[in-house]
Amino acid sequence: xxxxxxxxxxxxxxxxxxxxxxxxxxxxxxxxxxxxxxxxxxxxxxxxxxxxxxxxxxxxxxxxxxxxxxxxxxxxxxxxxxxxxxxxxxxxxxxxxxxxxxxxxxxxxxxxxxxxxxxxxxxxxxxxxxxxxxxxxxxxxxxxxxxxxxxxxxxxxxxxxxxxxxxxxxxxxxxxxxxxxxxxxxxxxxxxxxxxxxxxxxxxxxxxxxxxxxxxxxxxxxxxxxxxxxxxxxxxxxxxxxxxxxxxxxxxxxxxxxxxxxxxxxxxxxxxxxxxxxxxxxxxxxxxxxxxxxxxxxxxxxxxxxxxxxxxxxxxxxxxxxxxxxxxxxxxxxxxxxxxxxxxxxxxxxxxxxxxxxxxxxxxxxxxxxxxxxxxxxxxxxxxxxxxxxxxxxxxxxxxxxxxxxxxxxxxxxxxxxxxxxxxx
Numbered sequence: 321x322x323x324x325x326x327x328x329x330x331x332x333x334x335x336x337x338x339x340x341x342x343x344x345x346x347x348x349x350x351x352x353x354x355x356x357x358x359x360x361x362x363x364x365x366x367x368x369x370x371x372x373x374x375x376x377x378x379x380x381x382x383x384x385x386x387x388x389x390x391x392x393x394x395x396x397x398x399x400x401x402x403x404x405x406x407x408x409x410x411x412x413x414x415x416x417x418x419x420x421x422x423x424x425x426x427x428x429x430x431x432x433x434x435x436x437x438x439x440x441x442x443x444x445x446x447x448x449x450x451x452x453x454x455x456x457x458x459x460x461x462x463x464x465x466x467x468x469x470x471x472x473x474x475x476x477x478x479x480x481x482x483x484x485x486x487x488x489x490x491x492x493x494x495x496x497x498x499x500x501x502x503x504x505x506x507x508x509x510x511x512x513x514x515x516x517x518x519x520x521x522x523x524x525x526x527x528x529x530x531x532x533x534x535x536x537x538x539x540x541x542x543x544x545x546x547x548x549x550x551x552x553x554x555x556x557x558x559x560x561x562x563x564x565x566x567x568x569x570x571x572x573x574x575x576x577x578x579x580x581x582x583x584x585x586x587x588x589x590x591x592x593x594x595x596x597x598x599x600x601x602x603x604x605x606x607x608x609x610x611x612x613x614x615x616x617x618x619x620x621x622x623x624x625x626x627x628x629x630x631x632x633x634x635x636x637x638x639x640x641x642x643x644x645x646x647x648x649x650x651x652x653x654x655x656x657x658x659x660x661x662x663x664x665x666x667x668x669x670x671x672x673x674x675x676x677x678x679x680x681x682x683x684x685x686x687x688x689x690x691x692x693x694x695x696x697x698x699x700x701x702x703x704x705x706x707x708x709x710x711x712x713x714x715x716x717x718x719x720x721x722x723x724x725x726x727x728x729x730x731x732x733x734x735x736x737x738x739x740x741x742x743x744x745x
Contacts, residue, residue, distance in 0.1 A: 323443040325731025330400045330509030330540060331698060332357040334728035335435060338736025343729040346435050350380050357724040359383065362427045364394045364413045374413050378430035383622055390619040397621060398540055398581035399423050401509050403465055404457035411586060424469035442476040445735035447483040447727050448745060449510040450534025457536065479744040481734055482532060483727050484514035489743065490730030491694045492518050492525050499691040504676060505727065506699035508539040511672045513679035531682035535675040537668050539699040540581055543628045545664035547579040550643060554652050555612040559605035570599055581625060587616045614648040623647050631656050636701050662704045673708045693718045696726045
């Protein structure tokens with residue numbers, strides 16, 4: 321194997337290898353289960369050897385470590401969201417500090433081991449979003465961090481490819497005539513769009529990139545809305561506390577962090593827990609706030625993620641679904657309906673739609689000028705997201721397929737091509 325494509329996503333990671341005119345996705349086996357898209361989750365277990373480095377694990381193995389030994393395990397998910405964050409310098413894992421590039425390298429090293437690879441191929445095409453997640457993402461910083469992590473893993477020829485461009489390359493293999501394509505990559509951390517013109521001639525496919533746009537809003541934001549409306553109100557979201565004789569609202573930033581996967585894992589810092597306990601002492605909602613502390617200390621992130629993720633997925637097929645979260649003495653039972661969920665995510669949908677429109681505007685095209693629309697990424701399954709595009713384009717122009725694998729396959733094909741740098745961002 322001379323080349324590899326890696327779709328390092330906020331929610332899932334996929335490895336693929338070029339094989340002639342096609343690409344083979346790496347499969348992972350664990351306890352009789354087959355995984356092609358691995359969760360981008362990372363755990364560190366306390367090393368029993370004095371002074372030893374924490375023991376890293378990835379994907380479902382990381383999740384199992386966390387479930388088996390929560391007190392001895394530090395668990396992180398959606399950590400790709402920190403890639404372009406200037407405010408994130410490093411995080412403490414027991415007595416060791418890890419920068420973003422250390423986290424990325426540790427994760428991919430474990431993925432490599434579970435794939436049975438002695439080493440990665442030297443040539444890599446790796447995806448990157450058009451716009452990284454975060455309020456003020458620093459693109460150059462993210463690029464430096466990626467480069468440091470990949471160099472540590474031994475890659476020598478690295479091409480960074482915009483994730484929707486990789487999906488477009490995959491989709492273009494099925495084209496039989498020239499076409500202008502809008503690709504929408506709707507993942508966990510970002511929603512990215514590319515407009516490309518493909519031309520078929522003499523058995524070759526040539527492409528011209530017309531425009532790109534992206535925004536750090538996607539599936540994780542939808543999860544945030546569910547937690548914010550269903551879980552956080554039971555944990556003191558609207559609570560007040562007394563300070564110097566005045567009744568004040570508990571700061572909202574605690575609940576904003578609790579509702580976001582990448583920030584939740586950082587809330588176990590002693591100073592954060594100490595602040596929450598202090599607030600609880602002078603609050604009429606003391607029991608609720610202490611429940612919030614218990615959940616954070618108990619390492620709730622994966623159980624909460626699984627409950628929310630299952631409910632969100634079920635809403636793609638059903639109008640009403642049950643919701644049950646029970647942990648550390650907190651028992652939240654009820655029903656979620658799709659209409660409420662869509663009302664909660666309406667501000668996010670509006671911004672995603674505007675970002676898609678921006679790609680067309682930058683390309684100087686109208687919706688009628690687009691021949692095909694290709695939707696990829698896990699968030700493309702959400703009915704309200706699908707409607708965004710049905711409102712703009714005829715249904716017969718909209719295609720989907722291999723939503724979790726298309727980017728990795730496109731990256732592998734690019735990595736194995738004669739001129740992979742021609743597709744680089």
